[in-house]
Amino acid sequence: MVGEIGTLLLGISLAISLYAAYAAWRGIQLSAVPASSARSRTWLQSAQNAVYMQAALLGAALLILLVAFLSDHFEISYVAQHSSMVIPVYLKISAVWAGQEGSLLLWCFLQALFAALATGCASERARSLVPWTTVFLSLITAFFVAVTLFLSHPFTLLSQPPLDGRGLNPLLRHPGMIFHPPALYVGYVGLAIPFAFAMAALITRRIEGWTAAIRTWTLIAWLGLGLGLLLGMRWAYDVLGWGGYWGWDPVENAGLLPWFTTTALLHGAVMQEEKRGFHVWNMLMVIFSFALVLFGTFATRSGMIQSVHAYTVSNLGGYFLTAIVVTLGGSLALLYARRAALKDSSPIVEGLLSRDGMFFLTLALFTTLTVSVLVGSLLPTLTEVFSGQRFEAGPAWFDRVTGPQFAVLILIIGLCPLLGRGVAALQRLRRLRWVVIGGAMTVPVAAGLTGFTDVFSLIGFAISGFAGAATLAEFVEGVMTRRKRTDEAPLNALWQLLRLQRRKYGGYLVHLGVILMALGIIGTRMYPFEMQITLNAGQSTAVKGYTLIFEELKTAFIADYNATWANVSVYRGDTYLTTLQPQLNRYTGDQTVTMPALLPGLHEDLYLILSGWTGDGTSATFKVIVNMLVNFLWLGGLIFLAGGGLALWPRMEHRTWNVVAFSVGLALLFGAGWAMWGMPHGSVDYGDGRPLVGQEAPDFRLSLLDGGTTSLKDLRGQIAVVNFWASWCPSCVEEMPALQDVWEMYEDKGVTFLGITYQDDVSTVRSALTQYGTTYPVGLDTGDRITDRYGITGIPETFIVDADGRVAHVHVGPIAAEALVTQLEALLK
Amino acid sequence: MSLGAIFVGVAVAVVTIAYIARPFRAAAMHTPASDVDRLIETWVRAIADVSSSTTRTGINFCPQCGRQVAPDHRFCPGCGQRLPVNEDVA
Numbered sequence: 036m037v038g039e040i041g042t043l044l045l046g047i048s049l050a051i052s053l054y055a056a057y058a059a060w061r062g063i064q065l066s067a068v069p070a071s072s073a074r075s076r077t078w079l080q081s082a083q084n085a086v087y088m089q090a091a092l093l094g095a096a097l098l099i100l101l102v103a104f105l106s107d108h109f110e111i112s113y114v115a116q117h118s119s120m121v122i123p124v125y126l127k128i129s130a131v132w133a134g135q136e137g138s139l140l141l142w143c144f145l146q147a148l149f150a151a152l153a154t155g156c157a158s159e160r161a162r163s164l165v166p167w168t169t170v171f172l173s174l175i176t177a178f179f180v181a182v183t184l185f186l187s188h189p190f191t192l193l194s195q196p197p198l199d200g201r202g203l204n205p206l207l208r209h210p211g212m213i214f215h216p217p218a219l220y221v222g223y224v225g226l227a228i229p230f231a232f233a234m235a236a237l238i239t240r241r242i243e244g245w246t247a248a249i250r251t252w253t254l255i256a257w258l259g260l261g262l263g264l265l266l267g268m269r270w271a272y273d274v275l276g277w278g279g280y281w282g283w284d285p286v287e288n289a290g291l292l293p294w295f296t297t298t299a300l301l302h303g304a305v306m307q308e309e310k311r312g313f314h315v316w317n318m319l320m321v322i323f324s325f326a327l328v329l330f331g332t333f334a335t336r337s338g339m340i341q342s343v344h345a346y347t348v349s350n351l352g353g354y355f356l357t358a359i360v361v362t363l364g365g366s367l368a369l370l371y372a373r374r375a376a377l378k379d380s381s382p383i384v385e386g387l388l389s390r391d392g393m394f395f396l397t398l399a400l401f402t403t404l405t406v407s408v409l410v411g412s413l414l415p416t417l418t419e420v421f422s423g424q425r426f427e428a429g430p431a432w433f434d435r436v437t438g439p440q441f442a443v444l445i446l447i448i449g450l451c452p453l454l455g456r457g458v459a460a461l462q463r464l465r466r467l468r469w470v471v472i473g474g475a476m477t478v479p480v481a482a483g484l485t486g487f488t489d490v491f492s493l494i495g496f497a498i499s500g501f502a503g504a505a506t507l508a509e510f511v512e513g514v515m516t517r518r519k520r521t522d523e524a525p526l527n528a529l530w531q532l533l534r535l536q537r538r539k540y541g542g543y544l545v546h547l548g549v550i551l552m553a554l555g556i557i558g559t560r561m562y563p564f565e566m567q568i569t570l571n572a573g574q575s576t577a578v579k580g581y582t583l584i585f586e587e588l589k590t591a592f593i594a595d596y597n598a599t600w601a602n603v604s605v606y607r608g609d610t611y612l613t614t615l616q617p618q619l620n621r622y623t624g625d626q627t628v629t630m631p632a633l634l635p636g637l638h639e640d641l642y643l644i645l646s647g648w649t650g651d652g653t654s655a656t657f658k659v660i661v662n663m664l665v666n667f668l669w670l671g672g673l674i675f676l677a678g679g680g681l682a683l684w685p686r687m688e689h690r691t692w693n694v695v696a697f698s699v700g701l702a703l704l705f706g707a708g709w710a711m712w713g714m715p716h717g718s719v720d721y722g723d724g725r726p727l728v729g730q731e732a733p734d735f736r737l738s739l740l741d742g743g744t745t746s747l748k749d750l751r752g753q754i755a756v757v758n759f760w761a762s763w764c765p766s767c768v769e770e771m772p773a774l775q776d777v778w779e780m781y782e783d784k785g786v787t788f789l790g791i792t793y794q795d796d797v798s799t800v801r802s803a804l805t806q807y808g809t810t811y812p813v814g815l816d817t818g819d820r821i822t823d824r825y826g827i828t829g830i831p832e833t834f835i836v837d838a839d840g841r842v843a844h845v846h847v848g849p850i851a852a853e854a855l856v857t858q859l860e861a862l863l864k
Numbered sequence: 865m866s867l868g869a870i871f872v873g874v875a876v877a878v879v880t881i882a883y884i885a886r887p888f889r890a891a892a893m894h895t896p897a898s899d900v901d902r903l904i905e906t907w908v909r910a911i912a913d914v915s916s917s918t919t920r921t922g923i924n925f926c927p928q929c930g931r932q933v934a935p936d937h938r939f940c941p942g943c944g945q946r947l948p949v950n951e952d953v954a
Contacts, residue, residue, distance in 0.1 A: 039869035047877055054884065073891065080887035088880050 037103050038111045038190040044096040045140075045190075048147070049180045051085050051092065056173035058082035063166045082169050083154060089176060090151040093144040100140060100189055101131055110196035113137060113189045119202035121594055129212040130203050135336060135351075136189035138216060142332075143183055145224040146176045153228045153252060161248035167235030168228075175227050178358060186351055202595065205620065205628040210710075211270035215263055219290060222260025223328045226293060228252040229300070230325035230366075233318060237369050240376045242314055246304035251683065253304065257297045258679040264290050265672045273716060276629030278565065278642045278660035280668070283433040288412045289331030292405055296324040299401035306394050312382040315370070316398055322366045323405070329359045334412075393451045400444055407436045434560055442498055445553050448546045449502030452509045467508050474504025478554075485638060487663070492561040495553070503550045509543050537681050544678025551671025558639075558664025567646065569656045573847065579661050581641060582606040582727075586614075586828060586847050588652035596628075597621045601645050601655050602828050604725060605634060611724020611826060616717050617645035617657065632717030639663045643717075669711055673704055722823030728845060732757075732836040733824045737791060737814035740800065745789070745812065747836065754786045754843075754862050755836040756855070759816075759827055761793045762803035766849040767831040771807040773852040778811045781859055785838070791816050793830055837862055893931070893942065905930065 062078035065071040100113075104127045109115040117130045117137070132138040150172040154165050161168075183189070229249045236245035246253075267287065268280040281287060300320035306313040333355030370377075382395055410417075411428040418426040449471065453464050478500030479493040487493070510529065513536075517528045533540050568576055570585035577583075586602040600618035604611065615632035622628070634641040640662040648655040680700045687693050726732055732755075736746045747755065758774060760767035778788045788811035792800050795815060804813060816822055825834065828847070835844040835858050844858045909930050924933045928945035938947055 036866045036868045039865050040872050043869060043873035044876065047873070047880060051880060051884070058884075077887045077891045081884055084886060085884050088883055092876070092880070 037099055037108055038192050041096050041099045041103075041190040042184075042188070044092050044099070045180060045184045045188075048089055048092045048096070048143070049177060049184055051089050052147075052173045052177035052180060055082045055085035055089065056170050056177065058085060059166050059169040059173065063170070066166075079166055079169075082166075082173075086147075086151050086154055086169060086173065089173075090144070090147040093140075093147045093180070097131070097140055097144045100137060101128065104128065104130055107200070109198070109200050110192055111189075112191045112193050115193060115197055115200045117200070117203055119200040119595075122203050122208070125210075125213060126203055126208055129207070129216075132216045133203060133207055133212070136183070136187045138220075139179065139183040139187050140189050141217070142220055142224060143176065143179045145220050146172075146179055146227065149224055149228055149252075150176060153232075153249075158248060158251075160244050161232065163241060164232050164235040164239065164245065164248065167238050168231040171231040171234050172227060175231070182351065182354060186354065202622075205596070205622050205626055206274065208628075209270060209274050211266055211274065215266040215270055218259050218266055219263030220259075222256050222258075222263055222290075223293070223332065225252060225256025225259055226297065226321075226324045226328050228256065229321050233321045234366060234369065237318070237366075237373045237376075240373060242373075242376055246300075246307050246317055250304065251685070253297065253301060254679070254683045257294070257301060258676070258683060260290065260294045260297065261679060262676060264294060265676070268672075269669065269711065272665075273633075274628075274630070276631045276644050278631070278644070278658070278662065279559070280665075283408075283411070283428075283430045285412045286335050288408050289327075289334045292408055293324045293327040293331065295401045295405045295408070296320050296327060299398045299405075300324060302394055302397050302401075306382065306391065311391055311394075313394075313398070314377050316382065318370055318377070320398075322363070322370070326359055326363050326366075327405075329355060329362060333359060388450075388454065390451065390454050393447050393454060397444070397447055400440055400447070404437060404440050407440065408433070411436065438560075441553065441556075442495060445495075445498050445502050445550060448550065449498070449505040452505050452543070467505070470508050471501050471504045474507075475501035478503070487558070487562065489561055492557050495557045495561075499550050499553050499557070503547065506543050506546050506550065510540070513540070533681060537684055537686075541678045541680075541682025541684075544681060545675050546678075548671045548673070548675030548678055551667045551674060553671075555664050555666070555668025555671060558667065559662050562663045564661040564663075566659045567656065568659060569654060571654045572652070573845075578659050579639075580607060581612075582608075583643075583657075583659070584725075585655055585657070588648055588655055589829075590652075595623060599645070599648070600630075601648070601657070603632070603643060603657070604721075604826070604828075605641065606724065606727065609727060609730055613718045613720050614724075614826075614828060615641070615643045616719060617643045618717065619645050630717060634718055635666055635712055635716070637666060640665045666712070673707060676707075677704055719828075721826040721828050723826055725826035725828075725845060726834075726842045728842050730842050731840055732834065732842045734840075735821045735824060737789065737812075737821065738817070739812045739814045740797065740804075741812070745814075747840065750787050750789075750836075751840055752785075752838055754838055754859065756786065756788045756859075757791060757834045757836060758788065758850075759791050759793055759822060759825070759830050759832045759834075761795045761830055762799045763795065764830050768803060768807065770831060770849040770851075771803070771809060773850070773855070775807060775809050775811070777852055777855045777859070780856070782811075784863060786859060786863075788812070790814070791821055793822050793827070794819065835859070835862065893929075 058078050059082035062075045062082060065075035065078060102108075103111050103114050104118050105124070107114070107118070107120055109118075113134060113136050117133045118127055122130070130137075132141045150169070153172070154169050157165050157168075229252055232245055232249045232252075236242050264287075267290070271282075272278075272280040297320070300317055303313045303317040303320055307317055333352060336351050336355070382391065386392055387396065411433050414428045415425050418424055453467060453471065475497045479496040482496045483493060487496070510532075513532045514525055514528045517523065517532055518525065521528065521531075523531065564579060566578060568578075570576060570583075572585060572587055575582055575584040582605070584604045584606070586604060588599065588601050590597065590599045592598070598618055598620050600616045603615045603617070605613055605615055613634055615634060617632040618630040620628045620630065629644055632643045634643075642660040642662055644658040644660070646656040646658050677700070684696060684700070687696070723733070732747060734747045736744055738744050747757075756774075756777075760771075762768065774788065774790075778786075782788075790809065790811060790813035792813060792815045797815065800813065800815065803809075825832075831849055833844075833846040833850045833855075834842060835846075837843040843862055846854070909925075909927060924935055924937070924947070925931070926933050926940035926942060926945055926947065929940065929943040931940060931942035933940055933942075933947060939945070940947055
């Protein structure tokens, strides 16, 4: 029944959305004649009610799907495909949008919700555009609901419901699944709003103020898209296990393209509102943003980008393609039809080296970037169609083509604040010339000193330094100017500046974030390091200044998968850093998921992947990747989001709301930062780390069971065999007879044995010692102090300390008598 | 389709149609949108009262709520106001 109600809701929604479009259109027709203005208002009000109802019904349908997941309604095919009884609640929730049908339903709901908000809460300036906007938004919603209902139905029922579902794709079992798709969809769906308003503005010839009217919506969509892209990058980095964050994959590009055009729109809107023209540019940007959104969803759902033949497999592709053609054709035709109204709106550019010129260049660059990435994504298909040979544009191609364009963009970010307006422009440049030259030189020099010597990267660092200095100068000068008037403390002045000029300083923060991201991109893309290595248990290797020691392999069966992980200790020189535990999970159905282990740092990230191992776990193969400067990317991303949030933050009447909004934003940013750098990503710190062979063995004091205490220093002059064990550990008690035998052989030859018991109690230990006839001194490690100092990762472990107090041998796991004897013989010589 | 689903579906459809049609019902009852509108309506009605509340075409309007009433009605079906007896227009 639950599924059937969902279907009915979808059907009714489709009917309402078509009615809303018709009612709004009728209202518009009637408003042309003054006598029927009342009836016009009636029709428009009815249309508005329909828009609200649509949002409510689609919300209810989504809620029903959510309930179906949470209550394990496996008679619904979609639920059975993506859920199971054992997966945790938060994953059941995110499973709603794990597949095509559910994600389309989410899209429909967001579309209806945004339409309701945009038309119902329209600002004064936008009010006159609402009727036509309602027509277009309702038609768009109707399209998506129709596609969902007839071609990709989430509520199809199974005639024989299974007892349990197939479970969620292991790759999607990550918190990123909760945020990444919804954020992206806020961006995609949000772009329909500016598009609809733009079309309304064209039809009604009210072209002047449309960008200002929907400024907030454009920002929301832009920020949502940016957040979705950043989350996707971090998710790929954390989970997908190839060490990168962006592969220029067609699906990734599908999200990047509308982001480019929307960024261009945001900048063009600034110019339009300053009465500098750019009307046609902005119209084109908004039209292509929405068209690219449709293109993106078409590409990811039809497989068309991979091969021109693939979309016949899913009939969805054809319908989206038709929608794109209709949208583009209709809007461009409308733009052409209204060209008279747009006649005097070409950009007023007073030369390239002016503010207008820079904005023009920015828009041009984003256009070329969009075209570059679009061509690259379509290149395989196009070349196959035209020449029969498929040319895949790989990451290298994209990097080479887009890299220089991004570099020029960063340069413009630096130039723009310097140029200012009019005569003051040159004075500004002159005043700040040492600041920016300083910036342009310090960064490359610092980079060169820390090992970055590639010429192109140094140029990139110089440009970033220049832009960073220019942007920071904006903040400093703003604070200084303000303090001249108000005499506030510097921090307070900065705060007031941010609070009162949110759009301007939000924008500068975004630029700052982008510059930091550029640093991260230069580091990771221009200094790639990847190495495959096979190690035996106990073997160490040196990689880029790190010493990696493969300790052992461990396996465990958790929920519905088999987890295998390796303990790899990481040292820099003699200092223990952490133990990385790269993991491989094998799920039923032979699906494997790699979970990389990460050691983050400012200069670089050490990234370890477990590739494979021999059956008995004595040898394992690893992929070691070092990502230079990658944390600048994530830091830049956070600052980018902070800037966007600042620009978006509405000025609210009540102080409390302001405080609440600010605190929530700050909390989210800190949460994101903590999730990235505060939480361990496959790394565990085992105390002070295991001492390396040749290092001085850490001293300790042990209270012996038979009374008295001993310390390692007391044993200088003798060889000490220090064995960490516990009576509840099966492999430990297995080796006890061997240890006793060797002890008896060597006790008069200057060798001492010492047993350190981990997390055990006196009586059980005593019985174990009696049972195995152990006579060498044994003590309890109260408070785990000694095991921490020795970085023990498991028991048993045996350390052999020579007469000078240095570690001569480390053995992880149970030791055989022969091995022990060999080591002792070697030392006694 | 199960009976329960049909029931819910019909209920939802009814509520939806009622909400969408609401502006039309309000307009038909001449429910003014705001105080100012209400004031204007009152004045218009007052003027109409002065000229005549019975028209040549045989369609009358209630002097209180302005609703259309048939010529032979003695009470307004909308608001219950007693209607003036029909006299031929002078």
